[in-house]
Amino acid sequence: MIRYALACEHGHEFEGWFGSSADYDAQAERGLIACPVCDSRAVAKQIMAPAVSGTKKTAAPDVSPQMRSMVMEAMGKVRAHVEENFDYVGDTFAREARAIHEGRSEDRGIYGEATPAEVRKLAEDGVPVAPLPPAAPKKTDVN
Known part of the structure; x- marks a missing residue:
């Protein structure tokens, strides 16, 4: 690796x-x-x-295939849960997240798209947002 x-x-x-x-x-x-x-x-x-050997040895984290698989599966479950239970608001995500935060819209879980600048501004203003884990690539697309 x-x-x-x-x-x-x-x-x-x-x-x-x-x-x-x-x-x-x-x-x-x-x-x-x-x-x-x-x-x-x-x-x-x-x-x-570059990693240079010194007198102190620190082990690199051991990322086993099982650990990687477990993390990928958990990320997939998070994404599936959001897609099944939250409202998709498309490219109005930033506006709708702000409206919910300010009490001008119904309090509910949403997901959608936002530009990096919009996400940065939401975070600066205390609006809780987090990236949705990416969809898993098709097994035919990876090695």
């Missing part, structure tokens, strides 16, 4: 784990790598300091 420091076009930084450098390249080329904050597909590798 190889870990890359990644960032999207909006400056959100995150990590990605891949079987090899070629796996990263193939997934990036097919648009399968997305920012977990804003879902942007314009993602690039960042400069990383």
